[in-house]
Each structure stands twice: as structure tokens, then as C-alpha cells.
Amino acid sequence: MIVCSGLxxxxxxxxxxxxxxxxxxxxxxxxxxxxxxxAGKTTLLKLLGAIERPTSGSLIVNGQNLTALRxxxxxxxxxxxGLIFQDQKLLFDRSALDNVLLPLEIIGLPPREAQRRARAAxxxxxxxxxxxxxxxxxxxxxxxxxxIARAVVNRPTILLADEPTTNLDPDSARQVFDLFAAFNQVRxxxxxxxxxxHDISGRKPRLITLDHGRIAP
Amino acid sequence: xxTWLRQHLAAFRRALRRLWAAPLNTLLSLLVIGxxxxxxxxxxxxxxxxxxxxxxxxxxxxxxxxMQTGASADVVKGVEQHLEDKVPGQWHFVPRxxxxxxxxxxxxxxxxxxxxxxxxxPDAFIVEPRDASPxxxxxxxxxxxxxxxxxxxxxxxxxxxxxxxxxxxGKLAVSLLAAIFAAGLTAxxxxxxxxxxxxxxxxxxxxxxxxxxxxxxxxxxxxSGALQxxxxxxxxxxxxxxGIRALATPVAELxxxxxxxxxxxxxxxxxxxxxxxxxxxLGWLGAQxxxxxxxxxxx
Numbered sequence: 001m002i003v004c005s006g007l008x009x010x011x012x013x014x015x016x017x018x019x020x021x022x023x024x025x026x027x028x029x030x031x032x033x034x035x036x037x038x039a040g041k042t043t044l045l046k047l048l049g050a051i052e053r054p055t056s057g058s059l060i061v062n063g064q065n066l067t068a069l070r071x072x073x074x075x076x077x078x079x080x081x082g083l084i085f086q087d088q089k090l091l092f093d094r095s096a097l098d099n100v101l102l103p104l105e106i107i108g109l110p111p112r113e114a115q116r117r118a119r120a121a122x123x124x125x126x127x128x129x130x131x132x133x134x135x136x137x138x139x140x141x142x143x144x145x146x147x148i149a150r151a152v153v154n155r156p157t158i159l160l161a162d163e164p165t166t167n168l169d170p171d172s173a174r175q176v177f178d179l180f181a182a183f184n185q186v187r188x189x190x191x192x193x194x195x196x197x198h199d200i201s202g203r204k205p206r207l208i209t210l211d212h213g214r215i216a217p
Numbered sequence: 218x219x220t221w222l223r224q225h226l227a228a229f230r231r232a233l234r235r236l237w238a239a240p241l242n243t244l245l246s247l248l249v250i251g252x253x254x255x256x257x258x259x260x261x262x263x264x265x266x267x268x269x270x271x272x273x274x275x276x277x278x279x280x281x282x283x284m285q286t287g288a289s290a291d292v293v294k295g296v297e298q299h300l301e302d303k304v305p306g307q308w309h310f311v312p313r314x315x316x317x318x319x320x321x322x323x324x325x326x327x328x329x330x331x332x333x334x335x336x337x338x339p340d341a342f343i344v345e346p347r348d349a350s351p352x353x354x355x356x357x358x359x360x361x362x363x364x365x366x367x368x369x370x371x372x373x374x375x376x377x378x379x380x381x382x383x384x385x386x387g388k389l390a391v392s393l394l395a396a397i398f399a400a401g402l403t404a405x406x407x408x409x410x411x412x413x414x415x416x417x418x419x420x421x422x423x424x425x426x427x428x429x430x431x432x433x434x435x436x437x438x439x440x441s442g443a444l445q446x447x448x449x450x451x452x453x454x455x456x457x458x459x460g461i462r463a464l465a466t467p468v469a470e471l472x473x474x475x476x477x478x479x480x481x482x483x484x485x486x487x488x489x490x491x492x493x494x495x496x497x498x499l500g501w502l503g504a505q506x507x508x509x510x511x512x513x514x515x516x
Binding site: 075 | 224227419425428
């Protein structure tokens with residue numbers, strides 16, 4: 001459950017990327033945040049992922065008010081969020097499996113259980129056979145699916161994806177969206193920022209369209 | 218195994234892997250740390266050996282008590298009783314006749330002694346107190362000097378005092394040197410860990426985004442710093458041990474020329490452990506400062 005009201009993000013220098021936003025997202029929803037470049041999609045996603053702090057207003061994610069959240073509590077909040085970035089942020093000094101193992105090492109899961117869960121996540125995104133491959137050897141679509149495996153391995157309640165299909169061909173993009181739909185079917189809240197309307201066609205997600213930091217009418 | 222312990226073990230393994238992943242860098246760092254620690258540690262070992270040498274030097278701990286030439290047997294007995302009551306250690310009585318005979322047996326002295334009208338030598342006590350600190354020896358000298366029938370108490374306290382002062386000065390110099398080199402070691406670890414943090418910047422940022430606590434991020438670097446420090450300490454111990462081994466024979470030969478059985482003392486396992494512990498502590502400190510600064514800059 002996400003509730004925000006009067007949400008504003010102002011960067012040093014005075015630029016307001018998000019202006020007085022208010023909306024609610026229920027658990028298990030699938031939401032697309034759309035808008036032109038610079039509309040504030042990425043900033044909103046960063047606020048939802050506690051990567052950025054709101055300047056003012058209220059933002060409650062999983063029952064925690066991010067405006068007042070202590071710095072020490074941030075890691076524990078993020079463990080319940082699956083973050084997927086446009087540039088994937090994969091680690092190229094280790095295998096695909098080790099990339100997926102990282103969130104499980106962070107929570108201190110026993111190695112055997114961690115391996116089992118990481119392989120299950122890789123299997124889910126169709127990369128189990130590439131577990132030993134370095135991410136650099138994977139295609140763009142495979143890298144994005146690997147990033148999804150890493151995001152979901154901790155069984156988060158909310159998935160946040162920022163432009164996840166920007167650099168993918170239509171087939172790879174479809175595979176990625178199928179994965180999001182599959183996670184959404186098991187009550188994971190999925191929030192995707194995208195500027196490409198064709199990503200949305202054929203699905204029935206809720207749409208939040210941003211325009212210059214405000215929700216477009 | 219609980220989560221806390223498992224995470225520490227994982228961090229320790231990650232630190233080992235990082236050291237192993239760049240063997241040349243690791244070796245060079247260990248050499249720098251080892252040499253940095255060698256100088257003050259070798260100074261300490263040198264002073265420790267010097268202290269042993271001072272203690273074993275013949276005559277240094279002896280006090281000679283010369284009685285008045287006319288002192289009666291009762292007066293001598295009184296001094297003997299005082300020694301038994303007040304002085305822990307060894308002592309023996311040298312009667313004036315024995316002293317004269319010893320003098321006679323000295324080459325070239327027989328004729329001179331024979332020409333003397335009477336025995337000019339006094340009865341004497343040679344005392345070797347268990348506690349040979351300069352303060353104790355001086356207190357004993359004063360105590361014997363005030364005994365009835367005692368003509369003179371001889372103690373080479375000035376030599377001992379000078380030697381003791383030299384040792385104290387040496388200790389101070391070694392301590393100052395150790396403090397300077399400790400700062401140097403911390404700086405070396407600081408820089409090594411800083412480079413490691415920069416090399417791992419991507420991993421750190423990703424780990425933060427997916428829920429890593431600061432402790433999780435810092436831990437492997439702390440272990441890395443402590444490991445480097447500990448291994449550097451052991452390297453310093455090894456260098457000093459090799460040095461002692463190389464010097465042992467020439468020093469023993471030199472000592473034997475002076476009639477001494479002095480031999481250089483090697484390093485004990487406890488000293489090795491101490492060097493490793495100090496190295497680990499300073500490495501940990503350097504890592505802590507470095508990681509705190511680097512993470513702050515990343516934020």
C-alpha cells in the first residue's frame with residue numbers, strides 16, 4: 001500500500017521535479033507511470049524507492065512514512081522493495097548467479113538456502129542455464145531479466161521498474177512485461193515508469209500520467 | 218549458526234578473496250606494513266636484550282661491604298645478622314686472610330704483599346641482592362653504611378644509574394618511534410582501503426539500493442584492514458627473527474671475548490601475537506577512517 005499527499009521534490013537550485021502529488025496505490029495493483037521526458041517519472045520512482053527524500057508532503061510505503069524515516073531504517077525498507085533500473089546496475093565482476101545471490105547475502109540467508117532461492121529466481125526469468133555466465137555476456141533482454149531476478153529474489157511486496165524496456169527489442173520487451181504481469185498475479189504491487197505508450201497496449205494497468213511534475217488531468 | 222555470525226564469516230571470506238584477488242598489491246602492502254612495524258619492534262627487542270645484558274654483566278649487582286680493620290667478631294656477626302634479616306638474595310663473607318691470599322696469588326703481587334708488615338685488608342661481605350634495581354641498591358648501600366663496624370660500602374651505582382637512564386631514554390625513543398610508525402601504518406592502510414572502496418564503488422551503490430546496511434558494506438573492509446595489519450605484523454616478526462638469527466653468532470662471539478655468556482633472545486610466540494594484534498588494531502582503525510570518509514563522499 002502506497003499513500004502520498006502533497007508530495008513535492010525540489011532539487012538544490014530550486015528545480016521542482018515533483019509538485020504537490022497525491023495518489024494511493026493498493027497492494028497488488030499494477031501501475032504504469034507515464035509522461036514525456038522530464039515529467040518526473042524517475043524522480044517519483046526514486047521517491048517511492050527511498051532513493052530520494054521528499055522535500056515536503058507525506059509518502060507512506062508499506063506503512064512507513066518515508067518523509068520521517070530514519071537513515072538507519074532505509075535498508076530494511078528497501079529489502080521489501082524490488083528495484084529495477086533502466087541501466088540494470090548489474091555487477092560485471094561476478095556471475096549471473098552471484099548477482100542474484102547478493103540481496104540474499106545482505107539479509108544473511110544460509111548459503112544453501114540462498115543458492116536454492118537464487119536458482120529459483122533465475123529459473124523464473126528463464127536464465128537458469130546461464131547462471132555461470134558473466135552479465136556482460138548476456139543480451140540486453142537477458143540482462144534486464146537478470147535484474148528482475150535480483151529484484152524479486154527477496155520476495156518483495158512492491159516492484160519498482162524505471163524504463164525497463166527502453167533499450168530492448170519488441171520480443172525482449174514483451175518477455176519482460178510478461179514477467180511483471182506474472183509477479184503481479186501473485187499480489188506483488190508492480191509500478192513501472194515508462195514513456196513508451198506501446199508498452200501499455202494490450203494490458204489493463206492503472207495509469208498515472210505525469211506532466212511537469214504534476215498528475216495530468 | 219546465527220545471522221550475525223554468518224555475516225561476519227562471509228565478510229571475512231570476502232576480505233580474504235579481495236586480498237587474494239590482487240596478490241602483488243597485497244604483497245607490497247604487507248611489505249610496507251611489515252617494514253613500518255619492524256623498526257620500532259626491533260628497537261624494543263634491542264632494548265630488551267640490552268636489559269638482559271645489563272643484568273648479566275658481572276659485578277654490576279654486587280655490593281662490597283668492607284669492615285673496619287679492627288672490627289671484632291661480634292660486630293662482623295651483627296652485619297651478618299643484618300644481611301640475613303634484611304637482604305633477599307645471596308651474600309658471602311670474605312675473611313681478611315682469604316683476601317690477602319687472593320692478592321698474593323695475583324701475578325706480581327706476592328713480593329709486594331710479603332713486604333707488608335701486617336695484613337692491611339679488612340674483612341668483607343660480597344652481596345648480590347635479588348632486586349638489583351638502582352633504587353634498591355642505593356637503599357641497601359645506605360643501610361649497610363650505617364651499621365656499626367662498617368668502614369666502606371662500595372657500589373657502582375653511578376654506572377647502573379647511567380645504564381638505567383640510557384634504557385629509559387631508549388624506551389622513550391622507541392615509544393615515540395612506535396607512535397610515528399603507528400600513524401604511518403594507519404595511513405598506509407587508509408590508502409589501501411580507500412583504493413579498495415573506490416574499486417568496489419559500483420558494488421557498494423548496488424548493495425545500498427537493495428537493502429545493505431552500512432555495517433554490511435563496511436565489514437569486509439574492516440576485516441581487510443585488520444588482516445593486512447595482522448599479516449604485516451607477522452612479517453615484521455619474521456624480519457626481526459631473521460635479523461636476530463643473522464646476528465646471534467657474531468654477538469655471542471663478541472660477548473665471549475668479554476667473558477660473558479650473553480646470547481641474543483629470539484622472539485617469543487607472545488611477541489609475534491602482540492605484533493599481529495597491534496597490526497590488526499591499527500589496520501582496523503585505518504580501514505574505519507578510510508571507509509567512513511569514502512562512504513560519506515559517495516553519499
